[in-house]
Amino acid sequence: EGYLETGPSLSRPNDFTVVKGAARRSEEFELTDAPYAFQLREVTRCVQAGLHESPAMPLAHTLATMRLFDEVRRQVGVTYPNDGA
Incomplete structure (x- = not known):
């Protein structure tokens, strides 16, 4: 039915x-936190709670996301100097 396009910075x-x-409908918003601030807050919360992974983003979900990114990179031919290291 449709899709989302983001700006040039995937991480921010x-x-x-x-x-x-x-x-097409575009939206722009102001970022108020430093990059990765919400991840740092969640890591801090988990460490203080004695958790080994976040219920909001379990390791299995993180690994599945990374496999997806790796497959996209493979299909479009993007490589990095450390690939295969």
């Missing part, structure tokens, strides 16, 4: 566009 997007057919 401050805009997105909703695309449905020929219709």
